[in-house]
Amino acid sequence: MTQHPTPDERRPANRGPKAAAGNRAALVAAAREIYAVHGLDAPLSGIARRAGVGQGVLYRHFPDRDAIASAVLEENVRQVEEAAADEGVTFAGVLGVVTWHLAQSAAFIGLLHADGANGRLRAHASAQDLSERFERALRGCLPDGHRLGAPQTPEAPETRGIPAAADPSEDLMLAVAMVSGAVTGPTPEDRERRALAAWRLLGITVGPVAPFKG
Incomplete structure (x- = not known):
């Protein structure tokens, strides 16, 4: 049967x-x-x-094109947020995650430059929100007394080498923008090398350059 x-x-x-x-x-x-x-x-x-x-x-x-670029940006920012919220990750470690995304993602660099060639992305409310989320995540894990959050005064030797900003609170994002502006090259390895060189010139310690895997 x-x-x-x-x-x-x-x-x-x-x-x-x-x-x-x-x-x-x-x-x-x-x-x-x-x-x-x-x-x-x-x-x-x-x-x-x-x-x-x-x-x-x-x-x-x-x-459309903006939708997929926004999806890339969302993942960039989400990983930085998750790294910043992880108690086991130092600020240097978070900067390592940021540097990996800078080396891997032209869209992420565009997000950090409002007046750059990728300003089209910044016109979208979602991109502006992502930019603000990124800044909040970094500021939220910035240690007290870190040179990127310290006032720019001649009496503060720990801040030497960082260009003075109009407002000391701008130092963090100014440094990120400066590093991202240095991220050029034909391969991720080239871009990572230049990013790390830029952080070194600013006197900033960066942890292992890798995506965040919580």
């Missing part, structure tokens, strides 16, 4: 949500890599090819 499979046995496992989440993650990772080499105006078709999906899949997740 032939046994027929039950309806549950005939029905394949529903991998829709899992596959969709995997495709989205692959697209964000591919976009970061493509942007790092070709900038924010890179063809979306190249991002889809790098992620191993069709353009239709890309557009289901990201209807």
Whole structure:
């Protein structure tokens, strides 16, 4: 007697949500890599090819260029927030995470330069919110007495070597902007090397350069 499979046995496992989440993650990772080499105006078709999906899949997740750039930025900022909130990560460690994202993501650098070539992104409310979240995360883990939060006075030797800002509270983000402006080069390794050199010139200690994996 032939046994027929039950309806549950005939029905394949529903991998829709899992596959969709995997495709989205692959697209964000591919976009970061493509942007790092070709900038924010890179063809979306190249991002889809790098992620191993069709353009239709890309557009289901990201209807336009700004949407996928914002997704890359969201991941950049989220990792910095998570590192800053982790009690086991020092401020130098958080700067290591920041430096990794600077070396890997042209979109992240664009977020930190309101008047730069990527100012188009900053016009969006979501990008402005991400920029503010990034600053709050860094300020929230800045140790008391750190040179990036200390007043700029001749009597404060720990602040020597840091260009004076109009407002001492601006020192932190001014330093980040200066370092991000130095992040150039054809490969992530080149960009990381230049970023670390810039931090050294500012006299700032940076931890291991790596993404945050909490």
